[in-house]
Amino acid sequence: MEKLKIRANGALNGEITISGAKNAALPLLCASLLTRETLHLTNVPMLRDVKTTQKLLQGMGARVLTDNVHEFEINCSNINHTCAPYDLVKTMRASILVLGPTLAHFGEAQVSLPGGCAIGSRPVDQHLKGLEAMGADISIEHGYVKVRAQQLQGAHIVMDMVTVTGTENLLMAATLANGTTILENAAIEPEVTDLADCLVKMGANIQGIGTPTLTIQGVDKLHGCSHSVVPDRIEAGTFLCAVAMTGGKVVLKKAAPKTMQAVLEKLSEAGAIIEVGDDWIAIDMHQRPKAVDVRTLPYPAFPTDMQAQFMVMNAIATGSSKVVETIFENRFMHVPELNRMGAQISAEGNTAIIQGVEQLSGTTVMATDLRASASLVLAGLVASGETTIERIYHLDRGYENIEQKLGDVGAIIERVHDH
Ligand code: EPU
DSSP states (O other): OEEEEEEOOSOEEEEEEOOBOHHHHHHHHHHGGGOSSEEEEESOOOOHHHHHHHHHHHHTTOEEEEEETTEEEEEOTTOOOOEEOHHHHTTOGGGGGGHHHHHHHHSEEEEEOOOOBTTBOOOOHHHHHHHHHTTOEEEEETTEEEEEOSSOBOOEEEOSSOOHHHHHHHHHHHHTSBSEEEEESOOOOHHHHHHHHHHHHTTOEEESTTSSEEEEEOOSOOOOEEEEOOBOHHHHHHHHHHHHHHOEEEEEESOOGGGOHHHHHHHHHTTOEEEEOSSEEEEEEOSOOBOOOEEOOSTTSOOGGGHHHHHHHHHTSBSEEEEEOOSOTTOOTHHHHHHHTTOEEEEETTEEEEEOOSOOBOOEEEOSSHHHHHHHHHHHHHSBSEEEEEOTHHHHHHOTTHHHHHHHTTOEEEEEEOO
8 A cells, every 4th residue: 555655844836737637538538439530638647547447448449549648549449348347437436427428329338336435425317317318218227327329319408406527428428419409507617618629629519618508419420639638727726725835936837727716716815926827827825824715616616626625724724714515415524634633623514614723733644535635635744743644546546646746846745655
C-alpha cells in the first residue's frame, strides 16, 4: 500500500501546469464507441480512472493504437463484446458512460449496476428513463442493466434533476438516433460541453451546447476526429485552495479560469488576490484565509467536487462558516478525519458548521473518496508535525502526480511504499 507523507513547509511559490479534466476525459474516451474511425485525444490526464476506462474499452474489443503520455488514439471498429463487467464498474462508477454510446452504435449494451458508493446512493434512473424514452428495452438481471434497441428514436426528455453523466450518456445515444432528441434540464458542466464539442467534430448535429436544452438531430454515422481535453477545473481549484491556506504566489498554467468563476469568487472573498488570463490563473495570498460560506449546486454555481477543499480551508480560517452540500447525501467523510487533526467542524445532515482554528496537527488519516482525500493533503500542508495519508489510490484516481506538482512549488510531500 502506498501512502503520502507531508510536512508543512511554509508558503508555496512557483508554477503548476494543470492536467486535462478527468471528468471530461472519461466520457470522451467512451465517445470512441460511437464510430468505426479512430478518435485521437490529447491532454488526457494520466490517472487510474483513465486506465480503468482504457481497460473497459479494450475488454469490449477496442484497440488502443497510441497511449503516449497524455495522448490516446482509440479505435472501436472491432467491438465484439458489449458488456461492462462488475469488476471494473465497482472500481469506477463512470463505467456507466459506455451504456448510451454502445447501445446507439451496436444495438445492445450491458453494464453492471453501479449501486451505491462512498458519497451516496447515486442511482442511474435518469439514464435509463431517457434511453427508454428513446425506445430501448431495458431489463435488470443478475445485477446488470441490459438495454437493447435496433434503432434508437429521437425523443423529448425532461430530466428530473441535473445529472452530469446522465446528460452525457443520453447526448451520446441521441447523436445516432433516428430523428430529433430534445434534452431538457441538461447539465451544463464544462465537461459536458467539452464532450458535445468533440461530438460535433465527429459529425454530430447538436444545438444549444452550453445551455440546459440540448437539441440533437441524429445522424447515420459519426467519424473520427482529434480533440484536446478541457483543463481540469477541480485540480486547479484544489491547488488554489492549497495556496490560500499556505500563503505564497503560484501561477497555474494551462488552466481554464472561465470555467471556475464561482470558485475564484469564493477565493477572493477568502482574501486571495486572483488574476487570470485566457489560460492561466495567478493566486497571491499573504494572510490567514477568511471563512467563507459555501453551498454546492450544479454548474455554474459552486461545485460539489470543491466542497471538501473549501471545508479544510475554512477549518484554518479566521471566523466561522457554513458549508451546505446539496448534490450528494453523504459527502462529509473528511469531517471526522479533519477533526482528528484538530479542526472544529460539526456536521448534521447536509450542513457543516466550521469554527476556524489557528493550527491543525498532523497524524495518520485516510478517506474513502477522491475529493475528501484531497482535502486531507491540503490539511497536511499546514498542519504541525507529519501527516500521513493512507489509501491514496483514491487520490490517484483523479490527481495526476499530485506530490510532484505540489513538490515543485515547495511542499514537502513524499510517496512511500509499505513493505
Ligand atoms: N442522480 C439520480 N439519478 C440519476 C443520476 C443522478 O438521482 O439517474 C442524482 C445523484 O445521486 C446525485 C445527483 O443526481 O445526487 C447528481 O449526480 P450526477 O449524476 O450529476 O453525478 P455523476 O454524473 O455520477 C459527475 C462527476 C462527479 C461529480 C458529479 C456532480 C463524472 C465521471 N463524475 O458524477 O465527480 O461530483 O458529476 O458534479 O463526471 C469526482 O470527480 O470526484 C466526482 C465524484
